[in-house]
Structures are given as C-alpha cells and as structure tokens.
Amino acid sequence: MSANKGKAFDKSMKLLMVGDSGVGKSCLLLRFVEDKFNPSFITTIGIDFKIKTIDLNNTKIKLQIWDTAGQERFRTITTAYYRGAMGIIIVYDVCDQNSFDRVETWYKTVQQHAKEDAQVIIVGNKCDEEDSRVVSTQQGEQLAKSLGVPFIEASAKTGINVSDVFYKLSELILEKSGDDFQQPQSEGNIDVSKGNSSTQSSSNCC
Amino acid sequence: MVVLLDDNGESIFDIDLTSDHEREKHINQMLEMLDANDIDRLRETVLCTSDGLLDNSVRKRAWPLLIGQDTLLDMHMKESVNIKEQDSKESSITRLKHQIEHKDAEQVLKDVERSFIYLNSIPDQQNSVENNLSFLRKRLNKLIIHVLNAIPGINYYQGYHDVASMVVLTFDNDYEAFRFLYNLTLRYLRDHMMTNISPTMKQLDLIPELLSYNDYDIYLILKTSKPVYALSAVISLFTHDITNINDISLIWDYIFACDDPQLVIYIYTALLIYYKDDILVDLNEMSDSSIESSTYDSDIVHVVLNNFIKTHLSENSIDSKLEVNTVLRLALDLKKKIPLSKLKSFKNISSFSFLKSKSTSITVLILQIKEQKLQDTKIQKKRYILKTLNNNSALIKREIHRSPMIIKASLGICILGIVMHTTLKNSGVKLGITNEVTRNIHIIWNCIKDNLR
Numbered sequence: 039m040s041a042n043k044g045k046a047f048d049k050s051m052k053l054l055m056v057g058d059s060g061v062g063k064s065c066l067l068l069r070f071v072e073d074k075f076n077p078s079f080i081t082t083i084g085i086d087f088k089i090k091t092i093d094l095n096n097t098k099i100k101l102q103i104w105d106t107a108g109q110e111r112f113r114t115i116t117t118a119y120y121r122g123a124m125g126i127i128i129v130y131d132v133c134d135q136n137s138f139d140r141v142e143t144w145y146k147t148v149q150q151h152a153k154e155d156a157q158v159i160i161v162g163n164k165c166d167e168e169d170s171r172v173v174s175t176q177q178g179e180q181l182a183k184s185l186g187v188p189f190i191e192a193s194a195k196t197g198i199n200v201s202d203v204f205y206k207l208s209e210l211i212l213e214k215s216g217d218d219f220q221q222p223q224s225e226g227n228i229d230v231s232k233g234n235s236s237t238q239s240s241s242n243c244c
Numbered sequence: 245m246v247v248l249l250d251d252n253g254e255s256i257f258d259i260d261l262t263s264d265h266e267r268e269k270h271i272n273q274m275l276e277m278l279d280a281n282d283i284d285r286l287r288e289t290v291l292c293t294s295d296g297l298l299d300n301s302v303r304k305r306a307w308p309l310l311i312g313q314d315t316l317l318d319m320h321m322k323e324s325v326n327i328k329e330q331d332s333k334e335s336s337i338t339r340l341k342h343q344i345e346h347k348d349a350e351q352v353l354k355d356v357e358r359s360f361i362y363l364n365s366i367p368d369q370q371n372s373v374e375n376n377l378s379f380l381r382k383r384l385n386k387l388i389i390h391v392l393n394a395i396p397g398i399n400y401y402q403g404y405h406d407v408a409s410m411v412v413l414t415f416d417n418d419y420e421a422f423r424f425l426y427n428l429t430l431r432y433l434r435d436h437m438m439t440n441i442s443p444t445m446k447q448l449d450l451i452p453e454l455l456s457y458n459d460y461d462i463y464l465i466l467k468t469s470k471p472v473y474a475l476s477a478v479i480s481l482f483t484h485d486i487t488n489i490n491d492i493s494l495i496w497d498y499i500f501a502c503d504d505p506q507l508v509i510y511i512y513t514a515l516l517i518y519y520k521d522d523i524l525v526d527l528n529e530m531s532d533s534s535i536e537s538s539t540y541d542s543d544i545v546h547v548v549l550n551n552f553i554k555t556h557l558s559e560n561s562i563d564s565k566l567e568v569n570t571v572l573r574l575a576l577d578l579k580k581k582i583p584l585s586k587l588k589s590f591k592n593i594s595s596f597s598f599l600k601s602k603s604t605s606i607t608v609l610i611l612q613i614k615e616q617k618l619q620d621t622k623i624q625k626k627r628y629i630l631k632t633l634n635n636n637s638a639l640i641k642r643e644i645h646r647s648p649m650i651i652k653a654s655l656g657i658c659i660l661g662i663v664m665h666t667t668l669k670n671s672g673v674k675l676g677i678t679n680e681v682t683r684n685i686h687i688i689w690n691c692i693k694d695n696l697r
C-alpha cells in the first residue's frame with residue numbers, strides 16, 4: 039500500500055476502470071502502478087483501487103484508480119462508484135469480439151451513472167497478441183470517434199502505451215476541469231499549463 | 245508444537261501433534277470415527293483441537309459427512325439430476341457431459357483460466373500429472389458447469405470458481421468432487437446465486453452490526469464504508485482472500501464441523517477484530533492527513549478492508565496456522581455470545597436463506613428464487629410508479645392550467661376526496677409510495693388553487 043503522508047502531491051483525481059470480465063483491467067492497473075505483469079492474474083470481485091502519483095505539466099497528481107469486477111452480477115455495486123470518478127477508462131480485449139461489441143453498452147452505463155463532465159477513454163488491451171487479434175485498430179478508432187472519445191491500444195503484458203492511457207486521461211481532466219476539482223488543502227494556485235493534446239487523437243500500438 | 249494460551253496462560257488445546265507418531269495416531273482416531281459413522285464425535289474433535297482434520301485423506305471422507313451429504317444425496321439426485329447410485333462413478337460424469345453448456349459457461353471459462361495461481365501447496369497425494377495446471381483447470385471447468393446444470397435456477401458468480409478450486413484439489417475423484425460441491429452449493433452458497441446479489445449484500449450488513457456489539461471503536465471507524473469489502477471473502481468461503489491451502493482447509497474444517505453457514509460471518513468479523521491494530525496502521529498510512537484521526541475517508545476504509553486478509557495473514561505457514569486458530573476460537577466465542585438472530589439486519593434476510601433454513605431441498609431453493617424475483621419485481625414496480633408519478637404530476641400541472649374553471653373546480657373536489665381517503669386509510673406516511681402520491685396530489689391541488697384564484 040502506498041503511503042501518501044505529508045501531501046506529496048498537488049492535486050488528486052479519481053479514475054475508474056470498467057469493461058468486460060477478463061479484458062485485463064487489473065493487469066493494466068498493475069502494470070501502470072507497479073510495473074508488473076502476471077499472465078493469469080486473479081479475478082477482481084467487487085471493487086478495489088490502487089494509488090499512483092504522477093507528474094503532469096509540473097503538477098504532482100495523485101491518481102486513485104478504481105478497478106472493478108467485470109461480471110454483470112457485480113454491476114449494482116460498481117455503478118455506485120461512477121459518480122465519484124473524474125475519468126473513466128473503458129477497456130476491451132482486441133482478441134475478444136464480444137468485449138469490443140459491449141463497449142457501447144459500457145459507454146451508455148457510464149453516461150447514465152457518471153458525472154456529466156467525466157472524461158472517458160477507450161482502451162483496446164492485449165495489442166501485442168497479433169495472432170489472436172480479432173478487432174482491428176481501425177475498428178477501435180472508428181468506435182471511439184463515433185462516441186467522441188479518445189482511443190489507445192495498449193498491452194499490459196509488454197507495457198506498451200499503458201502509461202499513456204492514464205497520462206492522457208489525466209491530461210484531459212486537467213484540460214476540461216482546470217482547477218475546479220479537489221485540491222489538497224492550502225495549496226496555492228497552480229498554473230496548470232493547458233497541454234496541446236487533442237481529445238480526439240488516437241494512437242496505434244503495435 | 246503450536247500452543248495457544250488463554251487469558252490465564254493455560255493451553256487451550258490438549259493434544260500434542262508435534263511428532264509424526266502423534267499425528268498419525270490422531271488421523272487414525274478420526275478415520276475410526278468415520279468408520280463408525282460417529283460424526284458427532286468427529287465434530288467435537290475438530291472443534292476442540294487446533295489442527296482440524298489434519299490431512300486430505302480424512303477431509304475427503306469427513307467433509308461430505310460433516311455437511312450432511314449422506315442423508316441428502318439420494319433425495320437430491322432423484323429430485324434434480326439423472327444420476328443413479330448404481331452408475332459407476334466415472335460413467336456418471338460421462339452422462340453429464342452432454343450438459344456442458346450453460347448460460348454462464350463463458351464467464352466460468354474466463355475465471356477457470358485464472359485459477360490455481362495462488363494456491364501455494366498442492367495436496368501431497370497428487371502426482372505430477374495431476375498437478376499439471378491445464379489438467380486441474382479442465383477438471384475445474386467441468387465440475388462447475390456440471391453443478392450449475394444440476395441445480396435449477398442458480399447463477400454463477402465470480403468467487404464460486406475459487407470455492408470449486410478447493411474442491412478439485414481436495415477430491416481427486418471427479419464424481420466425489422461433484423457430489424461435494426453440489427451439496428456445498430445448496431447448503432452454504434445458494435443465497436449468493438440468486439438473480440442478483442441483494443441477498444448477499446443483506447448478509448454482509450450483518451458484519452458491521454455484529455462488530456458494533458464487540459468492538460464499538462473499530463465499528464465507528466469502519467461504518468463509513470459499506471461492507472462491500474467483505475464480499476470476496478464471504479462469497480468465496482475465504483478462498484479468494486487466503487492463499488495458503490492449509491489455512492483454507494482448517495477454516496473449512498471448522499465451518500463444516502460447526503455445520504453452520506453462519507460461522508462464515510463470525511469468522512470474517514473475528515478477522516476484523518484480530519487484525520484491528522494492523523487495519524488502523526494501514527488506515528493511517530493510506531490517509532492523506534498526517535494527523536492521526538478517528539475518521540477516515542470511506543474509500544480508504546474500503547480499500548484497506550478489501551485487502552487486509554491478503555496483506556496481514558502471515559505467509560509463514562506456522563505463523564498463519566497460529567493466527568487462523570486464534571481467529572477461529574474468537575469466531576466461536578462470538579457465535580456463543582451474540583446469536584445472529586439478535587441483530588436488526590438479520591430480519592432483512594429471507595427465511596429461505598441458508599443462514600436461517602438448513603433445508604437443502606430443491607423445492608425450497610425454487611421457492612427462494614421465486615421470492616427473490618417477486619421482491620425484485622416489487623422494487624422495479626415501485627421505482628416505475630415513482631418515476632411515472634413525477635412525470636405525470638408535471639404533465640397534469642400543465643393541463644390544469646389550460647382547462648376551464650368548472651373542470652378545475654370538480655377536479656379539485658375529486659382530488660381532495662382522494663387525499664382525505666388516503667390520509668385516513670394509511671395515515672399518509674405508511675409507504676414511500678403513499679408519501680409520493682400525497683406529495684403529488686398536493687402539488688396538483690396547489691396548482692388548482694392558484695388557477696381558481
């Protein structure tokens with residue numbers, strides 16, 4: 039568990055990861071936070087979070103990233119956490135057509151339960167597995183474009199683009215909400231330089 | 245030797261199992277009890293020693309009897325599955341092969357593929373072939389699907405696969421594994437397999453209330469978070485949160501020896517009490533504030549509790565056994581001290597729940613499922629009515645503005661009549677819906693009054 043004593047950060051953000059069971063939500067999070075990978079990672083039951091502090095435009099941001107169970111059964115529990123999230127990561131597995139087909143349903147659930155200004159990003163995980171891939175990068179891009187959200191392909195296994203997912207989403211939140219969100223007490227006005235990153239940009243992975 | 249001391253410094257357990265000889269002797273004694281079908285004595289033996297059933301050779305025979313499998317099986321099999329006792333063990337499984345499909349099969353496979361990764365010790369008697377991961381996973385997948393198909397109306401949940409993994413590791417015979425998991429599901433897990441998880445959540449609500457009777461300080465700290473943190477441990481009978489197979493076996497020995505699914509709630513609460521200091525340290529460490537405080541952010545409380553068993557139950561097998569033993573003693577004490585039936589939240593639990601009814605009849609299960617569905621429909625209906633009422637009151641308000649005076653007046657009298665009737669009948673406050681109706685009628689009435697002026 040990470041200790042956050044003494045306020046080693048300027049701002050804090052709550053992010054939430056959703057998507058079908060087995061797409062690799064927990065693996066992406068583990069790669070990002072601890073730079074580890076376990077091919078058969080334990081299933082997530084209920085909801086859990088990990089913390090990582092990142093440096094973005096000279097601002098130290100504490101990310102509290104919620105990881106949710108993918109099984110439909112647990113949705114009544116997990117949707118309760120949508121409202122507190124400033125950013126939501128919808129993950130699918132590029133080797134699993136069903137998980138991709140359900141991205142739109144996830145997006146609707148997000149719209150229904152999250153705050154209006156919550157930022158969303160779509161992530162196609164396992165992009166290193168070219169042989170088993172069934173969803174092309176273009177399909178992912180198209181879907182993201184139709185929903186008006188950014189898109190990234192990543193791989194928790196190789197680590198490619200994993201940090202980008204979280205950095206990009208954090209950047210978006212900073213851009214959209216400026217200084218409005220929760221700040222730790224007595225922090226001065228930090229001039230958040232508005233980055234040039236486009237909300238519609240998409241990056242290919244492998 | 246593992247010796248636990250009570251408050252007076254005296255040993256709680258009287259059997260010394262340090263030497264192989266003593267261990268073997270004790271195993272033989274338990275096997276003799278099994279031969280003599282003396283289940284009551286076996287229960288007593290488990291509950292008053294620190295080692296439980298000691299060995300898989302005993303567990304394989306004892307667990308089915310301790311959960312009451314012998315008397316129930318025939319009845320169940322006749323009720324639901326087309327397995328006959330005279331069938332050979334292997335062919336029974338073959339007969340079930342055609343049933344391999346199930347609505348939850350896709351989810352089961354996803355979880356099976358992520359199974360057996362934490363179990364750090366595989367039972368001794370299994371040979372190298374059986375230790376093969378893919379072999380174990382195939383067995384696990386088949387077992388789960390067979391049980392799901394054999395019990396009508398139940399739904400698979402993530403965590404059930406962890407329970408089934410333990411069963412696969414304990415019973416190397418597929419048919420015995422099936423029989424055991426079938427009965428375990430009906431007796432200890434059925435509430436978690438209804439159409440949704442609300443029966444499970446009602447069970448989890450017992451934990452903070454039980455805690456409030458034992459350790460009010462920690463209760464005050466934890467109450468900021470809903471007891472979702474206990475979900476994985478409770479629904480998986482601790483297999484999701486504990487990595488040492490010997491520790492899980494010992495916990496299961498106690499649960500089955502007690503023959504009471506309620507013990508699961510007591511054990512979880514006992515774990516909270518036992519690891520209280522560690523939990524407090526974690527809470528302080530995770531909190532942003534550098535000042536130690538008695539109130540913590542509900543998110544922090546959730547995440548600390550969600551992980552405390554994994555984090556604090558010692559990895560060292562001797563230490564962890566000692567810890568598990570102490571926790572189990574504590575749980576049994578709690579059970580004696582505070583019956584669940586004393587708790588307010590116990591009233592919210594269905595009378596068909598395994599916490600209230602020992603029945604494992606399929607008929608009772610079907611009734612339980614029906615009751616659950618009925619409750620869900622009621623809740624949905626109530627939500628729908630409230631939504632429609634809110635929409636309609638706005639609509640009516642608009643319409644009234646447009647209608648001629650005479651209609652407004654007669655409508656007003658009519659509504660006044662309804663209000664008086666409702667008030668007299670229900671005292672106006674009985675149900676949420678009544679309140680809503682009254683509120684909406686008030687809005688419309690005020691609207692009419694405004695128009696009449």
